[in-house]
Structure formats: C-alpha cells, structure tokens
Amino acid sequence: MTKPAVEFEIFDDEFRLVYRPRDDTSWVRERFQRGEELLVKGTFHLTSQDLVENSAEDAASDDDDILWAEDDRLVFAIATAEGEYFRFKPEVLGFETPVLLHRDAQPDWKWFSAERKVSILGVVQGLGLERIVIGGPDPDAIPIAEYERLLNQFPTPYELRRYVQARVDTVVRQYTEPAVDAEALLNAYVDKRTAATAPNLEESFRKFDVAKYAFALDRLQAMLTNEAGTSEAQWQLEIVEIILLLNPRYIKAFTEVRLFDADASTWRRIDILLVDASGNVDVIEIKKPMGKPIMLPARYRDHHLPMRDLVGAMGQVTHYLRHLSRWGGKGEDYLTELLNSDLPAGFKIRIINPSGIVIMGRSNTLSEAQRREFEVLRRDSKGIVDIITYDDLLARLQAVLDQLRSGPALSAAPAGP
DSSP states (O other): OOOOSEEEEEETTEEEEEEOOSSOSHHHHHHHHTTOOEEETTTEEEOGGGEEEOSHHHHSOTTOOOTTTTOOOEEEEEEEEETTEEEEOHHHHTSOSOEEEETTOOOOGGGTEETTTEEHHHHHHTTOOSOEEESSSOTTOBOHHHHHHHHHHSOOHHHHHHHHHHHHHHHHTTTSOOSSOHHHHHHHHHHHHOOOOOOOGGGGGHHHHHHHHHHHHHHHHHHHHTGGGSOHHHHHHHHHHHHHHHOTTEEEEEEEEEEEETTTTEEEEEEEEEEETTSBEEEEEEOOOTTOBSEEEEEETTEEEEOHHHHHHHHHHHHHHHHHHHHHHHHHHHHHHHHGGGSOTTOOOBOSSOOEEEEOOBOTTOOHHHHHHHHHHHHHHTTTEEEEOHHHHHHHHHHHHHHHHHSOSOOOOOOOO
16 A cells, blocks of 8 residues: 655654655755755755654664565654644744644644645745644644644635636626636635635624623613603613614714704704714604504594604604705715714715604504504605614514524524425
C-alpha cells in the first residue's frame, strides 16, 4: 500500500513531519548541502537543521525491524511541545505569527496545504491575528470541528475557475446574453459544498434583551393599571420609548416639532416626530386608552364604527403627513438645521412618503364582529396610518420575550413534504 508523501507523527516532545520524496532522498540532501531549503506543498520551509531522520536505517528499531526497509523517508521536527499544545517553528511556516496545535489533533497534510500548494495557515495569518490556535481549551482557539469545516470550504481549483468565469460574465452580460450563466454555476457549486450556519450573534446579549423587554412589558402593564395617575405628557414619553424598543429602525424621537402649514400659512406642532437610520421621518400620535374599546359597541347600518377619538387622531396625523409632504425640500433643510444638534454629524432629514402611527384604545374586549371591522379599518389605512392598540403593544412585547427566551432568532425551516 502506497504511503502518503507527507504525514505527521509525535515523538517525545516534538511534532514531526515525515516526507517521502517521489524519487530517493539524495536530491534533497544535495539541496541541503548547497544551503538551499526544501519547500513541501508550498507550506513547510524545511532545512537540514530541522532534519532528525534521513534514511530507512535511522527509522529502524534496535531489533532490526525492517518496517521501513522499502520506505525512503526524511523526518523533520517542525513543532515543539508547549503545555497542551505544539508550537510551530516560525521559520518552518515562513511567518512570525505564533501557531499552536493541540495535542489531541490528528492532522493530515490537508490541514495545512490546499490544492495548488497554497498554505492554509499562511492565508489565515494574513487576516492579522495575534496568534493562531487550533483546538484545545484556550479562549481564542478555533475548535477542531470548526477548523475541519473551514478546510472543507476552502476553495478548490474548480471553484477558482468558476469564480474567474463569473467575474468575466458580470462584464460581458452588460452588453450581450451569454448562453452559460457563470454566476449561477458558481453559486450552485459553493452552496453544494458548504453548509450555512447561523452565527447566533445575539447569544451574548440575549439575557440583557430579556431583562430590557421584561421591564418594558411590566412597565406597560403597570401604566395600564394606573392610567389615571399618569399625565398625558408623561404617558406619551414612556410609550414612545417602548415604540423605539420595538422598532429599532427608529434612532430618535422628537417632541413638539414645528411644522409649516402651507394651507393656512402658519406654524403647527407635531406631538412626536420619529427619525429612522436613513433620516426619513414619520409621525406618531399617542393617546391614553381611558379604558375604551377601539370600536363602538353600537352598530350603524350593521357595522361597528371606530370610536370618535380614533377618527380624530387619524385625521390629525393625516393632516401632519400632508403638510410634511407639501413642505418638501425646504422642510428637509429646516428640520435638518433644527434637529442637527441631537443627530449624528452630517445627518440629513428626509421627507419621503412619511407615514403615521396612532396608538390608542383597547382591543381585548372586542367581539368577533368588532374585531373584524377593526381589522378592515386598520388594513384600509395601512401604508398611511398604522393603528396600534395597547393590547397589540402588550402582545408584541410578550412575543419578543417568548422568542428571546426560546433561543436563537434564526432557524432553518423544516423540509417540506
């Protein structure tokens, strides 16, 4: 059975590379005599100083074991023991970044060298790491299973050819329609040989998020229980903070913002203006629920109507949106200058199809007929004014909490039948 050209073994406190040249070892010894190094698989820079065995006779045991009689090989010490790890000689790898390999690892040459004689460790150290640790308990160590997954995903010569073809395809496709979709072929090949895994970035912050949303839910429940003891202004400030928690696209809320009414040539004030991360603005109107259901119990021609306060709030927000849209570029410049001290440097306010949010009323006591009528109203106005009840807010906070407590937010869907 043919032995591999490169394999590894542990001898006392040394991690050794065993090299079997295609021909005999004489040409290697001649290279060493000329003071030249031996580069193995484009990764290991070996010299005579690393050599610890250079013939079959050196490898034989004292009882004349002839295991290596037909096996011309060279053995090089390339790493030395350091605690639970082997530390590679920098001159062997060709770079100074420390590389440590755990003693439990069982590497073959593919752990270090890709096809076309590319040093995998050389690619990794090019990322600017302070050190490279493979396996073991150290906090910065790459787990062995993850390192093996990296090896399985390392680009093959076929993938590199597909990548080059895809780059060419991107340019050519601007002027003609090639018969072969090179980008699709590349993506299909990469998807086939790699497995996507969710990074679970939220894991480190989940317990803090749980505490945050649990506090917001408890606070909202307490406010609804003691509604009469909270002023309208204080109510609005606390509710808008909950809205910002549930809508991270908004980075800032401003109260009492001046707005020009071109119809009456006068100035009005928006209770609360929301600004998202792109500078776009929306309007939010917040009313205390006062224990009222969002829909009237009485029917008008077999239909339940929204309570009068809701109609008024929707009308008020609609007028604000109309004034903002008519204000246009002048309004953007005015609001940018007015609010710039509380926004990031260079940030610009944009008025592009602003939408409104109305938060008021309760929906927990609605009948099925009332709930249906309310959903019709809500969906008819969606895109202009989003109507949210306090029970909606409670449900949203509870849903976020339940998800955070259940685990990662990203999961693969089950395979269909």
